[in-house]
Amino acid sequence: MAHGHGADLSDEDRKAMMEQSINITRNLANIKYKVAVMSGKGGVGKSTVAVNLAQAFNAMGYKTAIYDVDIHGPNVPKMLGIEGESIGVKGNKLVPVETDDGMLVASMAFLIESNGSPIIWRGPQKTGAIKQLISDVAWGNVDVMIFDNPPGTGDEPLTVLQMIPNLDAAIMVTTPSSVSEEDVVKCVGMTRMLNIDRIGLVENMSYFECPNCDEKINLFGDSKGQDFAKAMDVDYLGDLPFRTQVSESADKYEVPIVKAKPDSKAAQEFMKIAKEIESKYFTKDE
């Protein structure tokens, strides 16, 4: 059995699973809104969207956390310039790293040795590592938690979604290319299968705006995010152009554009999507 519900579990396994799920419920009990950023396809900008949205919510006054649950490519710490930090330990719990502007971050990157060699996991190790990462971090009070998910619709993102109780929204990131869209369709299907019905779509790298002449160039053909969202019956949250500023900020200066240049067009575009998410999905009473 792929997902651990087999009849061949020992009593001990069953007990461990139960303890883990109690831990998760306890650790995530004081998180008001939980938002997962995902996509069927790799490299479409999930982590970029995740860190900039988190930064936007932080600027809007929410106590914000990022859970980087991508165990193969945990990029969030680098994008936030906190790669060298190590996670704290208190009793048998992990304590998230805090950024200089008060965001809490947990990532597999803090738990593995950074000698540059790739981690090679076997199947059960992967889901085991994800489960452990989710069940061992003590968060305290958080208003908004953004999960940066691994790509795809395989065991890893599935494990993540299955483990998060009461997810408030799933944000799908796509590019206008049809291969990315096909993968998002699968991802939406997986998400619905888990009874998560608040799903929003962000079209990333919609077009490239020439910094010199303001001409708009469609990198992957015409933008069709709105129609695509409608066809899948999900909310359309908006598009983000490809801006060299965005990748430069993350790759070179290790700070999300929303934090580095909050007044820039690029930052405002992320802020706008954060506000869409707020108005559509943050609906709990105080």
Ligand SMILES: Nc1ncnc2c1ncn2[C@@H]1O[C@H](COP(=O)(O)OP(=O)(O)OP(=O)(O)O)[C@@H](O)[C@H]1O
């Ligand atoms: N709107 C954008 N403008 C410019 N560059 C972007 C934009 N979105 C993403 N990028 C760049 O594209 C690259 C891939 O982005 P990112 O790492 O966020 O993708 P991902 O979907 O998280 O990838 P993975 O599937 O590997 O986790 C990065 O170099 C990032 O800086």
Ligand SMILES: [Mg+2]
């Ligand atoms: Mg990523």
